[in-house]
Amino acid sequence: MKVIKRHILVFDRQGSISVELRRLISQDFVFSYTQSAIETRQALRNAYFLVVLVVFEAAYFLKQQQEIEPLIAETSRVEWIALTESEVLESREFQAFILRTFYDYHTRPLDFERLRVTLGHACGKAQLRTSLNEKKENYEKFHICGASPVMTTFFQRLEKVINTDAPVLISGETGTGKELVAQAIHKNSSRSNGPLVAINCGAIAATLIQSEFFGHEKGAFTGSVQRQIGKIESAKGGVLFLDEIGDLPMDMQASLLRVLQEKTFSRVGSTQVISVDFRVIAATHVNLHEAVAQGRFREDLFYRLNVIQLELPPLRKRGGDITLLAEAVFQKYFPVCKNNQIKGFSKESLRVLSTYDWPGNVRELINRIQRAMVMSENRLISPADLGLESLVSNHPRLTRDLARASFDRDLLETSLRKNGYIVSQTARQLGVSRVTLYRMMNKLNIAPDQ
Numbered sequence: 001m002k003v004i005k006r007h008i009l010v011f012d013r014q015g016s017i018s019v020e021l022r023r024l025i026s027q028d029f030v031f032s033y034t035q036s037a038i039e040t041r042q043a044l045r046n047a048y049f050l051v052v053l054v055v056f057e058a059a060y061f062l063k064q065q066q067e068i069e070p071l072i073a074e075t076s077r078v079e080w081i082a083l084t085e086s087e088v089l090e091s092r093e094f095q096a097f098i099l100r101t102f103y104d105y106h107t108r109p110l111d112f113e114r115l116r117v118t119l120g121h122a123c124g125k126a127q128l129r130t131s132l133n134e135k136k137e138n139y140e141k142f143h144i145c146g147a148s149p150v151m152t153t154f155f156q157r158l159e160k161v162i163n164t165d166a167p168v169l170i171s172g173e174t175g176t177g178k179e180l181v182a183q184a185i186h187k188n189s190s191r192s193n194g195p196l197v198a199i200n201c202g203a204i205a206a207t208l209i210q211s212e213f214f215g216h217e218k219g220a221f222t223g224s225v226q227r228q229i230g231k232i233e234s235a236k237g238g239v240l241f242l243d244e245i246g247d248l249p250m251d252m253q254a255s256l257l258r259v260l261q262e263k264t265f266s267r268v269g270s271t272q273v274i275s276v277d278f279r280v281i282a283a284t285h286v287n288l289h290e291a292v293a294q295g296r297f298r299e300d301l302f303y304r305l306n307v308i309q310l311e312l313p314p315l316r317k318r319g320g321d322i323t324l325l326a327e328a329v330f331q332k333y334f335p336v337c338k339n340n341q342i343k344g345f346s347k348e349s350l351r352v353l354s355t356y357d358w359p360g361n362v363r364e365l366i367n368r369i370q371r372a373m374v375m376s377e378n379r380l381i382s383p384a385d386l387g388l389e390s391l392v393s394n395h396p397r398l399t400r401d402l403a404r405a406s407f408d409r410d411l412l413e414t415s416l417r418k419n420g421y422i423v424s425q426t427a428r429q430l431g432v433s434r435v436t437l438y439r440m441m442n443k444l445n446i447a448p449d450q
Helices: 018-024 037-046 058-074 086-090 092-101 112-133 137-142 149-162 178-188 209-214 250-262 288-293 299-305 321-336 347-355 361-375 400-418 423-430 434-443
Strands: 006-011 029-034 051-056 079-084 104-107 168-171 196-200 239-243 279-284 308-311
Touching: 006 037, 006 112, 018 029, 029 037, 037 058, 051 058, 051 112, 058 079, 058 086, 058 092, 058 321, 079 086, 079 112, 086 092, 086 104, 092 321, 104 112, 137 149, 137 178, 149 178, 149 308, 168 178, 178 196, 178 239, 178 279, 209 250, 250 299, 288 299, 321 347, 321 361, 400 423, 400 434, 423 434
Parallel strands: 006 029, 006 051, 051 079, 079 104, 168 279, 168 308, 196 239, 239 279
Antiparallel strands: none
């Protein structure tokens, strides 16, 4: 039988534990050692470890706590175990830290048999998590969570978009993650070394929008005491992301169209023509076809932006992704959550999450889970913690006794009808006495003279 070596990283500032751990060295475990947070972070990036053992020293455990917390937040697939001296556990703050962030802890001197069992369990749990994460290749590349059929199709289209420099229009409801898609395109494209400059077209005051896009010279208008570089100029060599492009005023639409066509512009208060090279990605929750038909959006600008269209599906159409997203959100915020007792979701809360309509999409999901993690007084998040208790069924569960009573009622009522509600005849057909039949009818509230 092949032995699977389980790789353990030991963060030991003083190197005091390595000699002791040699007693655990076997074909089952392989230990590597680091002595600083920087070394530990680098080791976790360069190699695959299932478990990290952290040795806390009484002299500076608070400093170590500050070093470790960011590392734990960055490594969701790894299980962390603390090795500490008894006096360190007298600190209430450290107790809370252990409960919040570690799989387990051991005090020194070490009980090696207990530690061996703990390491085995921790490695097993990390391997389970890894097997689940192997289905998340798209998350590793795009940092967008999803494995449903509609998202698989979306990722296939996204792959094609990355390898071109053409304009992209991302459509989708509010809260679906359109800015994440823009970031994924930028990160994986040939322009990844350039900037990603985002503009929310619906959040800029009308009096400032020209300056925001194109920049201005000193003295161009009252209050302009120095030159300001605009968003378009800042995006040179990278990507310009125009969020909520459907909210852009008509006069600014004409100015933007000119820049997209000519790749030149002038700052406000200047006649100098500036050339700029950028890729444009736009996003909207508005139906731009309807906006064009209603005269609220320029048709020529729409066709300039809509070279490639990506439609991000709403959360309610993403099937099993809701549970996947919920678990991912929980794992992301768990290391910084101050609620020590919270451990995950109840089965009923996961069912409710999957049946809710999600008008606010992924943004709403994140908000509800974050709030539940802070406010819950349970070990497992409940529908009430999520503010979704109204979706819990109030109907009684069908027990064996209820099912039997329902069957008996149907049988008696059918037999009575067939026999014209003649009790003696019905009793003979059912093979029971009249007394027994009357007792059954009384129990089931069936009147003899119906």
